[in-house]
Amino acid sequence: MPKVNFTSALRRFYPDLKPFEIEAKTVSDILKHLNQNYPGLTDYLVDEQGRLRQHVNIFIGDKLIKDKIGLQDVLSKDDEVYIMQALSGG
Amino acid sequence: MTTQKNTLMLGTRKGLITFERNGNGWAHKNASFLGIPVSLTHVDSRTGTWWACLDHGHWGQKLHFSNDQGASWEEVASPKFPEGTEVKPGEVASVKYLWAFAEGGSDRPEELYIGTEPGGLFKSSDNGHSFELIESLWNHPSREGHWFGGGRDYPGIHSIVVDPRDSQHLYIGISCAGVFESYDGGNSWEIRNQGLRADYLPDPQAEVGHDPHLLVTCPNQPNYLWQQNHCGIFRSMNGGELWDDVTDVDGPAKFGFAVAVDHNNPEQAWVVPAVSDEVRVAVDGALCVCRTDDGGATWNNFREGLPQQNCYDIVFRHALDNTGDTLAFGTTTGNLFLSNNKGESWETISHNLPMIYSTAFI
Incomplete structure (x- = not known):
């Protein structure tokens, strides 16, 4: 099953957030699961239309996902997914 | 008679910061959301609830409230455009910024309003636990062809005025x-721009397309409205039916963002001037x-206690507030000033704050 990892920055808002494995075919599947376990968390990652926020990055392995609008990048069973913050701000 | 307010609440680039009256002065009390x-912040005069609008660089716009005066905070779902809503054909709408917050009338203690970029007015009828887009404004025929961004990428609602005499009577500034x-x-909705001037439009007297940087009313005489506009200072004595240009022709009171009006005397108002849009210092x-003490016919300029050389500060639209004879404003370079004599002289509360977006006495 794909494994999902998070930037430690999200633990400020979700202190119990931990890496986990999930049966998921796409990145979108992961986000649906996230909101069940951590209510409101997907709001931190995508806007109300489901698009990845501008300053959030999701990697599959070491590659950025391609579909930042529909989050339909396909996952393999051994993939590691990293939900990260972009480097921005000041 | 004005009740003395003893706390100053600042919305800043690095969190919500409070100062508290301490004897004859003011002392730093607390910082939240560091x-x-x-x-923007708001304290609901009906319930005592504190509200904070957060603009996460990474994680979007969030809304928090506190029922224990900031000791602890709880997040609630912030306003959202309904799925599929479009700013214009082919471009879906999402909230970019929470820019205005107002409580409903005293007879409707569950009602709250939030204005956003892009151009959405949201209403809560359950004390902030959920918000709905006011579709009638979003679908106003002027929006798609005549609203546009000013200072931000999309048009934004930064001012909401609820008539204290009638909870159903609203004004907004966009x-x-x-x-x-x-x-x-x-x-x-009715358009109330007659008498305004938009020098940046092909037709400066156009019905829509004006830039009221902030719209405020005199709480005890709500027919009086004031606005610091991009193109000057305007006042209405008839509830926005007609605006009078009260810009100081010979003095500095022209361009700026903030405006405050005395709560009892609708003829008395304050602005903090800046150099116009190309420079903004x-x-x-x-x-x-x-x-002004005479409805904008004449203006007095007060400088005692304020920096008079090598100063680059300007004051954002929500960063000036008044209560009784006391005023305070925070600046873009993190200075906080306070006056106890209706603005005639000023003292420095702090020189070391982050950029200040909003200042409110509570």
């Missing part, structure tokens, strides 16, 4: 579109506060 931009009025709680490198 490191997170707080675009940059850039202008002033809109509703008599029916937001079900329908203090006029001649010096801060001053301008006050």
